[in-house]
Amino acid sequence: MKKIVILGAGTGGTAIANKLRQALSRDEWEITVIDRDDNHVYQPGLLFVPFGICTVESIIKSRKKYISGGINFVIDPITRVNHERNRVETKGGSFDYDWLIIGTGCRLAPEENEGLMDEWGKNAFSFYTPETAESLRHAIAGFKGGKLVMNVAEIPFKCPVAPIEFIFLADWYFREKGMRDKVQLHLATPFPQCMPNWPKGRVVMLDAARKKDISISTGFALQEVNKERKYIQNYAGERIDYDLLVIVPTNQGDQVISESGLDDGSTYVPTDKHTLKALHHKNIYVIGDATNIPTSKAGSVAHYEAEVITHNLLSEIRGKAPEPIYDGHSTCFIVSEKGKSYLVDFNYDTEPLFGKYPLPVIGPFSLLRETRMNWKGKLGFEWVYWNILLPGKRTMLPPTMTMAGKKQEP
Ligand SMILES: Cc1cc2nc3c(=O)[nH]c(=O)nc-3n(C[C@H](O)[C@H](O)[C@H](O)COP(=O)(O)OP(=O)(O)OC[C@H]3O[C@@H](n4cnc5c(N)ncnc54)[C@H](O)[C@@H]3O)c2cc1C
Known part of the structure; x- marks a missing residue:
């Protein structure tokens, strides 16, 4: 029996496991998916939680329910990938593979941002996980007015459009509450031109922000959060005062990637941007946020990639070369x-x-x-x-x- 092991049962890992199960014979191929828990979060819904548009409970479902029969689903933290022996180790066991697909996503690392932990959950919040989105909901509901700053600590981070969506929704929310005149909204982003390299999109977004009276600082890479004087500062020494800080802290690939020597020092796996194969490994593909490819870390990307990787892996199993199909579509x-x-x-x-x-x-x-x-x-x-x-x-x-x-x- 040949074995495929998939690391992570998130957006990418679940979709590709199901696709491969449909394509490969159960008599010849065993497919195993490993994740640390059974809670699949529909992450785009997290944007709505702070504004009460949806609840955390409504966007979390059992992973098991979405993994087809004939796939071995293991709930256990992955502790190491021994790529020399083609073996994955978890807290409770080990799994040999012929092919490995890495879909471990990326995570928030607020501890990487100077001063942020002093304010975390007090005056600084995120909305990128169910817990942080729920805390932010309470903070926003109790906000009496002042400066609300949305900051992105550094690039890359997942869902590059979520911060601008957040600040737009904050404008809507405080207008609905009849207190927009009491709230100053400010977006501080490390993108040099507000958005990724989108000349036309940038003009449209900046125009929308201007009409909503949202101020924007670009090229703002976070150096420090100062809890005493309540400001954020970038490396050029520019300061922005806040009363309520909403932040996308540093994003990183999962620790298991670096600890297994699979990254390039950036915590992400070096990946061929067209075939989606790991650059330094003959039998590893990478999907979703875990890659270092230069497109958005987004669910749509993971779905498009699932089709390309399925095609390429099946080609390789049939003795053909992988094709350079993926174009960064998002x-x-x-x-x-x-x-x-x-x-x-x-x-x-x-x-x-x-x-x-x-x-x-x-x-x-x-x-x-x-x-x-x-x-x-x-x-x-x-x-x-x-x-x-x-x-x-x-x-x-x-x-x-x-x-x-x-x-x-x-
Ligand atoms: C607020 C917000 C809004 C978003 N909005 C959109 C949107 O509108 N459109 C869009 O396309 N995308 C959106 N995204 C991005 C999208 O959700 C992600 O890019 C997508 O889920 C990435 O899929 P993935 O499979 O790479 O990672 P994930 O879905 O995050 O899955 C990774 C999985 O790996 C598991 N894992 C990691 N390490 C280990 C380990 N050591 N042991 C065991 N398990 C492990 C995790 O538990 C997780 O289940 C949004 C994200 C956020 C946070």
């Missing part, structure tokens, strides 16, 4: 208030453009435009996530980006 809604959203679709070479998606002319979604239909798409995506994408069902959409429906101008 698709993200950018919520601008409750009820409206933008949408972006891009890849390594093509920035987000205007137009319709997924069908030319018909859409129904609009690219780089704020629409109610996009908001419906954002909400509907949760159903698609649980029922189509995680089970590894085929969608009509190719994993690579298409120019159909795209336009250079609005």
Whole structure:
């Protein structure tokens, strides 16, 4: 019996396990997925928790329920990958493999940011985990007014659009509460131009922020959180005062990656950006946030990658070479208030453009435009996530980006 072991039963690990189980004979291939717990979090929902738009309970489901029959699901922390012996060690056992797929994602490391732990859970909060999102919900509900600063400590971090969505939703939330005039909103981001390298998207987002009276500092890489005087400071010495700090702390790959010597010093696995194969290992593929490839750390990316890795792994099993298919394709809604959203679709070479998606002319979604239909798409995506994408069902959409429906101008 040949063995495939998948590390992590998150977005990428679950989707690819189910896809491979559909494609490979149960008599010849054993598939094992390992995760530390049984709680699958629908992470895009975390954005809504601080504003009471959804609850933490509604976005967490049992991982087991989404892993098909015929897959061995193990709940146990992974402690080491012995890639010389093709063996994964967990707290309670060990698993040999012929092929390994790494889908261990990335994690928050607030302890890496000077001064942040002094304020963590007091005046500084995140919304990237169920626990932090729930604490932030209480902090926002009790906020009487003042300076709310949304800061991203450093690049790379997962879901690069979530901070701007957060500050847009904060504008909506305090308007609804009738206290917007008491709250100053400020986004401090390390991106030199507010967004990733998106010339057209940046103009649209900056215009939206200006209309909402949100101030923005760009190129702001966090050096220090000062609890006594309540400011954040960047490496150039620029300071921003806060009353309530919402922060995406440093993101890192899981410790097991570095401790197993699988990273390049960045805590992420060096990965071929087109084949998705680990650069230094013949029998390892990497999916989702655990890679070091230059596209968004996003669920849509993990789904597109699951199709490419399935194709390439099956090719290799049949004695063919992996193909350089993946183009960095990513698709993200950018919520601008409750009820409206933008949408972006891009890849390594093509920035987000205007137009319709997924069908030319018909859409129904609009690219780089704020629409109610996009908001419906954002909400509907949760159903698609649980029922189509995680089970590894085929969608009509190719994993690579298409120019159909795209336009250079609005
Ligand atoms: C607030 C927020 C909003 C987001 N919004 C969007 C959005 O709108 N659209 C979008 O496309 N993406 C969005 N994302 C990003 C998206 O959720 C992630 O990029 C995606 O889940 C990555 O999938 P993954 O499989 O790489 O990692 P994950 O889904 O995080 O899974 C990694 C798994 O590995 C397990 N693991 C790690 N280390 C170990 C270990 N040592 N032992 C055992 N198990 C381990 C973890 O428990 C976890 O289950 C958002 C993320 C956040 C935080």
